[in-house]
Amino acid sequence: MKKRVAITKRAKALLAVPPSVRGSEKWEGLDSAWGAKEYGAFSLDKPKGYIFPDTGWTPIPEGSEIDRWNEANLRAIRRAFAHFGLSPEDPYAWRLLVEYLAFAFFWKGPKTRGAPEKWTREKMADLAAIVATFPGMSDTSIAKKLANDRKSSFYVKGTNSSDGVSGLRRRIGKARKKLATN
Numbered sequence: 001m002k003k004r005v006a007i008t009k010r011a012k013a014l015l016a017v018p019p020s021v022r023g024s025e026k027w028e029g030l031d032s033a034w035g036a037k038e039y040g041a042f043s044l045d046k047p048k049g050y051i052f053p054d055t056g057w058t059p060i061p062e063g064s065e066i067d068r069w070n071e072a073n074l075r076a077i078r079r080a081f082a083h084f085g086l087s088p089e090d091p092y093a094w095r096l097l098v099e100y101l102a103f104a105f106f107w108k109g110p111k112t113r114g115a116p117e118k119w120t121r122e123k124m125a126d127l128a129a130i131v132a133t134f135p136g137m138s139d140t141s142i143a144k145k146l147a148n149d150r151k152s153s154f155y156v157k158g159t160n161s162s163d164g165v166s167g168l169r170r171r172i173g174k175a176r177k178k179l180a181t182n
Contacts, residue, residue: 043088046070080101
């Protein structure tokens, strides 16, 4: 219990930030969470140095290669804020900018349940176009021809030649109905 109280006091001391560091009312809600260095991360001022885990604070020499890269990075960040119509002075705008960029570069759609749909609209349109090239033939004969033709996109591998023919025949009937309505 004693150790926990000491950690809490230390955390309060580290997180106490004077109002002069914040600079605006927009930062009011962040008082309890961040210190002065954290507030500095939300500015478009050129960094004067970096903190590395192994070396600690490392200053950036003026005019160095890193300094030139920082200037280019800041210009890019300003363009990103302008592109999305956000203000860098608003702390929530930084969150929105990260969300927009994460969506643009890393978003993957949610996984759907079940097997993927076998008969898409494109596949049905292909079947309807092929069926139109066989005028006067029955659905069963077209299904047998397509299911047994290895070059056809509707070829069905199976133990015998009738595998898949009945399902394809039903799809051909639906494709004919669509052709009749169009």
